[in-house]
Amino acid sequence: GIQVEQSPPDLILQEGANSTLRCNFSDSVNNLQWFHQNPWGQLINLFYIPSGTKQNGRLSATTVATERYSLLYISSSQTTDSGVYFCAVSGEAAGNKLTFGGGTRVLVKP
Amino acid sequence: DAGVIQSPRHEVTEMGQEVTLRCKPISGHNSLFWYRQTMMRGLELLIYFNNNVPIDDSGMPEDRFSAKMPNASFSTLKIQPSEPRDSAVYFCASSLALFQYFGPGTRLLVL
Numbered sequence: 001g002i003q004v005e006q007s008p009p010d011l012i013l014q015e016g017a018n019s020t021l022r023c024n025f026s027d028s029v030n031n032l033q034w035f036h037q038n039p040w041g042q043l044i045n046l047f048y049i050p051s052g053t054k055q056n057g058r059l060s061a062t063t064v065a066t067e068r069y070s071l072l073y074i075s076s077s078q079t080t081d082s083g084v085y086f087c088a089v090s091g092e093a094a095g096n097k098l099t100f101g102g103g104t105r106v107l108v109k110p
Numbered sequence: 111d112a113g114v115i116q117s118p119r120h121e122v123t124e125m126g127q128e129v130t131l132r133c134k135p136i137s138g139h140n141s142l143f144w145y146r147q148t149m150m151r152g153l154e155l156l157i158y159f160n161n162n163v164p165i166d167d168s169g170m171p172e173d174r175f176s177a178k179m180p181n182a183s184f185s186t187l188k189i190q191p192s193e194p195r196d197s198a199v200y201f202c203a204s205s206l207a208l209f210q211y212f213g214p215g216t217r218l219l220v221l
Contacts, residue, residue: 031208041199043212086153096141096205097166100153 002027002091004101011106013077021072021104023087031090031098032063034072038083046072046085077108112136114213116202122219128190131216134183135204143203143210144177144187153201159185192220 003026013019025032034046047054051065058077063070074081084105088098115134123129135142143158157167159179167177174193179185189196197220203210 033208033210035212041215041217043201043203043215045209045211048209088153095165096143096158096160096208096210097155098143098210099155102152 002029002089002094002099004087004089004099006085006087006101006104008104009102011104013074013081013106013108015077015079015108015110017077017108018073018075019077019106021074021085021087021106023070023072023089023101025068025070025087025089027068027091029065029068029089030092031096032070033088033098034061034070035086035088036081036083037086037103043086074106077106079108079110082106082108114202114204114211116200116213116216118216119214120217120219122221123192124221125193126191127220128188129192129196129218129220131187131189131200131202131218133185133187133202133213135185135202136206136211137183139204139206139211140182141205141210142179142185143205144185145201145203145212147199147201147215148197156187192218194220196220 005024032050047061053062058075060073084103087101117132144156156169162179199215201215202213
């Protein structure tokens, strides 16, 4: 099956800093989503982005499908950005079946 | 909209007991997913349904696990008999297109 690797595994930021999270995947995808799991465990979808670039407030994401990677940018980080960020993908034959990466754990310090 | 609703939120049981987890998807969504999250294995898909029909159950760990979706607004995941290694957070998610919305999860502890 498709493999998903995220880096870095852990990230510590000072409030106000910018950061980039990376997601590499091993095969062509027709679905790529970024999720944020907050410290209470709730999973929130951030972006559906199988290709191209999207922005939502201080967050933006870019997927370069031909090179099999996606990037999530956090600008002017806030303590509420802390948590784990997951990338999840599905290949063309997989339908709705998402495979999750191992996540990037982010801690934003005040 | 209330979002995806899961119950119970927490469950503590003893090995060998039957456990039933419940999920109410977002109204109008036609796909429902059951995931399990553990420290060792991360987030993994157990089974998903389209229009109440199971499509892929290849992630169900063994015969002790079963899932049903009797109608568009309700699904159950049953573990019988439960074992300590089943301890995890179980998430239900639903979608209309490709964007999945997750419930708050059920934290299961099997002693």
